[in-house]
Amino acid sequence: MRAQLARVDAVLVQAVIAAALSFAHLHDIASAAGQDGWKAWAYPISVDLLLVAAWRRLRSGDAKAAGWSWFVIALTASLGANVATAGLLDMHQAPAWLRILVAGWPAVAFLGGTLLAHSAPTAIAGSEEVEDQEEAPEPSPEPPPHPAAIETPPERPAVPVPAALVEHARKVANQHQARTGTPIDTPTLRARLGVPEPLAEAIAAQLA
Known part of the structure; x- marks a missing residue:
């Protein structure tokens, strides 16, 4: 642990x-x-911040071409300044081209920082959203629900009807039709015969 900290x-x-x-x-x-x-004092801060912004863009994996371009520009400015102080330039009589480069650096750094901070992420996020929308599979149509099976009522068991009762019911039905002119219905037949409803229905079925 101590070796690692060291x-x-x-x-x-x-x-x-x-x-x-x-x-x-x-x-x-x-x-x-x-x-x-x-x-x-602001120039070193500007160069180092542009270098860090370009390096972060390279690490994020977005717009690597722009990241490499601005990283090389910032590294050249930093490396050039370090090499220039090794006695290659007269620090008391700076050449005109150096004054031009130093005076134009703020505009270059501002442009690079703005492009690295705002342009590429928005475009990439928009393209990812479009790709997600294009690749999203359409939901498969759900099959229509099966209609519920219609339960048929259980058939009633056949009720045995004595032949004599059928003949008696036929006479009652004939008398009713002769008197009213209409066939006798099941409730009336049941009331006239005094039998349960299932038996009356069975008799009516045989009379029909």
Whole structure:
């Protein structure tokens, strides 16, 4: 555990030292190019932030071409400033091209940061939504519900009817039709004979 912490501390210290040296070199180049005061300190922050934004875009996997382009631009600015402080340039008499590059850097950094922060994620999210909508399978139509089976009422068992009762019922039915002119119905036949309803229905069926 201590060995692991020691390795982490060593890496962290190395990163802090490297960042401080790079920051100072960028500040010196900006100051030599005529940017004084707080502006000279803002240049290193701008370069490092663009470098970090481009690296995050590369790590996210979105718009890698734009990420690589702005990463190379920021790395060139940082590396160029560090190399330039090695005595290759007269820091007291900066050439015109260096002054032009330093003066134009804020516009370049603003454009790169804006494109990395806003343009690519929106386009990618929109394309993913369109792909999801195109690839979404259509729901299969559900089969129509089967109609419930109609239960037929159980048939009543045949009621035995004595032949004599049938003959008597026939006479009653003939008298009723002769008197009223209409065939006798089952309720009337049942009332005239004084029999249960099933028996009356069985007699009416035989008279029909």
